[in-house]
Amino acid sequence: MKRLRSRRRATALAVSVSMLASVGIAACGSSSGGGAGQASLTWFINPDGGGSNPKGGGQAQLAAECSTSKYKINIQLLPNSASDQQTQLLRRLAAGDSSVDLMSVDPAYVTQFAAANYFAPVPAAMVKQIKSGGTVQSSVTASTYNGKIIAVPFWANTQVLWYRKSVAKKAGLDMSKPVTWDQIIAAAQKTHTDIGVQAALYEGYSVWINALVAGAGGSIVDNPNADYQHIKMGLNSAAGRTAAQIIRKVSDTGVGGPALSSSEETQALNLFQAASSSGFLVNWPYVWAALNTPPKVPWINDVGWTEYPESVAGQPARPPFGGIELAVGRSSAHVGLAYQAAQCITSPSHQAQYMIGTGNPAAAKSVYNEPAIKKAFPGGLAALIVQSLDKAATRPLSPYWGDISTALQQRFSPPNNVTSKTPATTQQFVLKVLNGKALL
Amino acid sequence: MSAAVETAKHASPQKRQRAHLTDRAKAERSLGWKLAGPAFVVMLFVTLWPIADAVWLSLFNYRLTDPAGKTFVWFQNYITALSDPLFWQTFVTTFAIVIFTLIFELIFGMALAMVMHKIVIPRKTLRTIVLIPYSIITVVSAFAWTYAVSVSSGFMNYWLHFITAGGFPLDYDWFGGRWSSLFIICLSEIWKTTPFMSLLLLAGLAQVDSSMEEAAQVDGATWWQRFYKVVLPNMKAALMVAVLFRTLDAIRIYDNPYVMTGGAHETTTLSMLVSNETITRVEIGMGSCLSVILFIIVLIVAAIFVRGFKVDLTSSGGN
Incomplete structure (x- = not known):
């Protein structure tokens, strides 16, 4: 009788443990989905005109277009306001969530995250590229903390x-x-x-x-x-x-x-x-x-x-500076792949496509010379934007x-x-x- | 506190009883512990440990994004909080809401309970209808009220304009000032939680022996005398439990002001202040300190009720 009871107890324990485990797994999601050898990256995007539609001209479309045989970029939509976005990202990053591979970060809190050491270091080749002069100055400044490039300029806004x-x-x-x-x-x-x-x-x-x-x-x-x-x-x-x-x-x-x-x-x-x-x-x-x-x-x-x-x-x-920086989470399981994806997302052609799709101005200067951009922002507006962006003052880059x-x-x-x-x-x-x- | 006093009072008879425990009683007692034990341990883990942790954290100057800057500051956070005008402003706001809503919920709840108690025929239907506001999620009801009184999309101003024959301005901004915002917040609270109050009071009314009321009637007591001298004293326990529950509940108010004003125009409540410090600013130290203060306020209010009004929580079930 006693043995039977203890066996039953053991069964109950096993059942409850396995239930807990399955709940945990379901909640975290597995990071290696998709086909054989294809890693799965998660990009936390702020809402834009494209929503989560892979053909909407927004970040969701860039995610679909930049996915390769090596990795697939999945998107997660963040809340509307910058402070709600910060609240949600900060909790994941502070807890060391490995599913935060890529994120779209508002300049209002990019330094707070950088100071807390939540970002994976930007590869030297990308730093060199960002500093090479192809990006508007205010966006480079906003991606710098303590003299180091900490995020990748994506789009830049000014008034x-x-x-x-x-x-x-x-x-x-x-x-x-x-x-x-x-x-x-x-x-x-x-x-x-x-x-x-x-x-x-x-x-x-x-x-x-x-x-x-x-x-x-x-x-x-x-x-x-x-x-x-x-x-x-x-x-x-x-x-x-x-x-x-x-x-x-x-x-x-x-x-x-x-x-x-x-x-x-x-x-x-x-x-x-x-x-x-x-x-x-x-x-x-x-x-x-x-x-x-x-x-x-x-x-x-x-x-x-x-x-x-x-x-x-x-x-x-x-003029004021706004926009979005791309950053890679320090606890991400695929830092290298995430930076490859960031490189693709922030390529001048994708920035131009994003600028036309959502109206959000690009951080790369070369984009403003493209005929399609000049058509969408006519009468010297494109030139005025890039000129203002070079002069724009970022908000204090204090954590x-x-x-x-x-x-x-x-x-x-x-x-x-x-x-x-x-x-x-x-x-x-x-x-x-x-x-x-x-x-x- | 009071629990400790009571145990001390009953300690000696219990000791005597324990000596006379039969084997069966002993077995039942140990079975009771075995059955309730795991739940008890879980409860300690999910309530006592976080509370102790919050008390410990409240002694630090600690920001989540700056773990290296964590410094032990003793009671500095408490001194800062209790000497800060913002804290007292939220304190006044919170208790203004508590007192105002409690008075009206008690009156309306009692009236509803008496109607439900007396009406026999559509009893079930009536009770269901009364409970509808309570079954609506607070955030949803908060949004509904926000839209109802908003200048651009609301109907409230039109109704008031109509009722007062044009005396009430159509473009009155309810959320443009402190007291008008608080009035709408209270109104929404009252609408939503009066059903809860009335159900608790209905349980109390059901306890009152109807023969006593009849006897009073035979003796020539008026309706008011019967209500005041017979019904109320006999349902005091249920009444006080209802008031205690609602008070403790109202002190934690968060959803309504958060949705309606977001804390603008000095309508921030204590809970909102705690969440601003802890969730938005990630000042874990100060946030924990404010939560502990809120916890102590709740304990003080509960102690005042339990000791001051002699509410016995164990006898309200209808014994």
């Missing part, structure tokens, strides 16, 4: 100044030369039109603040590579105060539109699309496709574009940018409360937060 030619003419503004924020604010006031900006409590507001500070010759963080105890900030400076002053002026003059404090990219574009208020807009290049696809705005020929406005007259503007950005947004919101003291109080608050002396 330009969109305007109505008729409005600029009415205000007597010469748009063939660079204009300043003060000039376009005055022009908008004079013509009773609006300037679309991003000033809601979200990352886009930090993008604007950073561009204004950089344009005035300053930087929000002076030593981005430092740890939280030694970080030095440059927000409390003449450049920081210039930025605060411009934001306040946009708010006080009312040219930011009626709902400035909740204005994101979409709301700013809506403001520019409304015939009665449309004057100026700072926004990413996708605006062209949005205005030019049916139903087109009736005044499509009146739309002009030029370089991002200057913070200080005579000092070249530093703590997430915290710094949230603090910036909170302290600079709402825009009508920004004063010349805001940069100083914000800087103080950020340093307290980073040292664990205040909650965020």
Whole structure:
């Protein structure tokens, strides 16, 4: 009887163990799928116009096209917002998930991951290629941490100044030369039109603040590579105060539109699309496709574009930088193959295809000379984008940018409360937060 | 705490009893341990160990992405948290929601319970209908309420505009201010959890002996006197259990404010603060510290109920 019971117990134990094991296996998935000898790579992509459709012109299509007999690239779609993407990737990387082979990383948190040593080192040949001058400078900068290339530039984004030619003419503004924020604010006031900006409590507001500070010759963080105890900030400076002053002026003059404090990219574009208020807009290049696809705005020929406005007259503007970097997970079982795939995905021809398919600008300079690109971004727009990208200022490449950005947004919101003291109080608050002396 | 006191009180009679245990009782007791033992061990593993780990981690300045910078800081995190204005703001927000929702859920829940208790014919149908809001997933109900009151897609403003004969502005932004946002958050909470309250109270009502009510009626007691002097005292245990459960539940509120405002306009609750620090900022040390503080707050509230109002959780099953 006793033996029978113990045998039964052993059986029960075996059954439960095997059940647990099968659950575990099902959850992790096996990394060697597909045909014989064909490795399976997983690429975590941020959502783009192509979705998960292998013929949609987006990253899913690149994954299908870059798969070879040696490896097959499977895609995993990340959430929409950059912070949700970071939350999900960070957990996998911190746990050493071997299924994170390739990932599309937003510049807002690429250094955080690099500083935490979550990326496999980029092969020397690729580093040489990235540094060879074929890639726009801002994208190379954004892929560098502590003097080392840590990720592969994939696509690069920047903002330009969109305007109505008729409005600029009415205000007597010469748009063939660079204009300043003060000039376009005055022009908008004079013509009773609006300037679309991003000033809601979200990352886009930090993008604007950073561009204004950089344009005035300053930087929000002076030593981005430092740890939280030694970080030095440059927000409390003449450049920081210039930025605060411009934001306040946009708010006080009312040219930011009626709902400035909740204005994101979409709301700013809506403001520019409304015939009665449309004057100026700072926004990413996708605006062209949005205005030019049916139903087109009736005044499509009146739309002009030029370089991002200057913070200080005579000092070249530093447009914002965005885009996506490709990185390979340190715990990936196929680091070599993943970098081969990254090489294929970021090849100029694939970047051009991606730029046409999704409207997201390429990081490779040569792409902008292709006739298809010039056709999709006409009237010198392609040239303006690549020129802006070379000048663009990245957000501070500090591993703590997430915290710094949230603090910036909170302290600079709402825009009508920004004063010349805001940069100083914000800087103080950020340093307290980073040292664990205040909650965020 | 109170459990310890009670065990101490009953310690001596128990000791005496143990001497008189029969073989059968001993065997039953050991069988009980064998049956419940594994579950008990699992529970220790999944609850006690994480709690102890959180307490330990809360003494560090530790960021998940910077393991090398992990430093032991004693109670610095607690001092920072408890002296931070943001913490107290979330504290006030959370307890404003708890108190406001509790009062209304108690009133509506009691009313619903009494209706369900008295109505005989469509009893099952009625109970099913009442339970519908409770069966809806909180995130879904949060989105439904968000859309219902939103300026662009909602119908609420139109109804209010209609009822007040044009007095209520059509473009009123409910999520544009702190108290109007909290009002909608509370409304959604009340709508969703009143059924739970009413079911617990219904169980309490069923315990009240109807002959006592009849006797009071014969003695000439009014409806209010019968309710206040006979029904309520006899269902006090169930009532307090319902209030205790709802309070502890409401302190953890997260879904509704997260979906509706995302914490804007000072509507961040304690749970949202914990998740901001732990999940978004991956400040494991500070996050753990805030979770421990939240845990202690829950313990204090539970202790106040159990000791202050003498709620006996073991006798509410209808003994």
